[in-house]
Amino acid sequence: EDVDGPARLRELLSxxxxxxxxxxxxxxxxxxxEEAGFGVVYMTGFGTTAxxxxxxxxxxxxxxxxxxxxxxxxxxxxLPVIADADTGYGNALNVIRTVREYETAGVAGIHxxxxxxxxxxxxxxxxxxxxxxxxxxxxxxxxxxxxxPDFVLIARTDARAVEGVDAAIERAHRYLDAGADxxxxxxxQSDEEIERVAAEFAGVPLVFNWAEGGKTPPKDFDxxxxxxxxxxxxxxxxxLAATRAMREVLARIAADGTPARVVADLPGFGEFTDFIGxxxxxxLGKQFGAG
Ligand code: PYR
Numbered sequence: 636e637d638v639d640g641p642a643r644l645r646e647l648l649s650x651x652x653x654x655x656x657x658x659x660x661x662x663x664x665x666x667x668x669e670e671a672g673f674g675v676v677y678m679t680g681f682g683t684t685a686x687x688x689x690x691x692x693x694x695x696x697x698x699x700x701x702x703x704x705x706x707x708x709x710x711x712x713x714l715p716v717i718a719d720a721d722t723g724y725g726n727a728l729n730v731i732r733t734v735r736e737y738e739t740a741g742v743a744g745i746h747x748x749x750x751x752x753x754x755x756x757x758x759x760x761x762x763x764x765x766x767x768x769x770x771x772x773x774x775x776x777x778x779x780x781x782x783x784p785d786f787v788l789i790a791r792t793d794a795r796a797v798e799g800v801d802a803a804i805e806r807a808h809r810y811l812d813a814g815a816d817x818x819x820x821x822x823x824q825s826d827e828e829i830e831r832v833a834a835e836f837a838g839v840p841l842v843f844n845w846a847e848g849g850k851t852p853p854k855d856f857d858x859x860x861x862x863x864x865x866x867x868x869x870x871x872x873x874x875l876a877a878t879r880a881m882r883e884v885l886a887r888i889a890a891d892g893t894p895a896r897v898v899a900d901l902p903g904f905g906e907f908t909d910f911i912g913x914x915x916x917x918x919l920g921k922q923f924g925a926g
Pocket of ligand 1: 671682757
């Protein structure tokens, strides 16, 4: 929740140093990202789908569900939020509404992609893309729709898996020409492809999706800096970490019959309520006769 979010995000993306944006799927995760000292938080569609409905990222959530999550995440932190806006949820007219809804929700920027609807996670099989011209129209519509000129529009292409890397690069050029602020060439499959994209778009803010377990080979921070990537997403580290932690705790409770032993390994009740701002809320309650 930061009125200067778009301008701050733009400034961060213009620096030589890449910005790392861990993915979250809820407000609590966003607070943890802020506590850990990151400068930006990313709302993952993959994680939002997994968390809200316990299902895979195959286009099952509505725009309203995604925007609602983005609004809650943004309200919980001071950091600029970048949100996944999938395909824009329809055609260019839908994109206009989508951009305005995300902007009103307070996020600093979004990415929209050229998949057909329903989309699939960029690292799954079976993707399809719309014609490049259709996506160019969506990018143009998005640029015109934003009310704050600093609101960051990231154009993503999923064409690598469908049409190959040359076509993906060609599409990215067209989306840049249409007014995108940053480019996200999703699911590159080799070091050579990563280096080609980096060379092709030198000087343009480029997103590297450090998709945990996905199709893109891992790259370390220094190499990504040398290559000129400006935004590094690690979309599902927190989702996978939470899954493992919950699974382990649940197995122990199931074995023991109560949480008596696991509580010793968990954050204390007071520590947790402090973290989520109970002292501040109590203070406000006293001030306004609501405590
Ligand atoms: C996601 O986390 O959903 C992305 O699209 C990267």
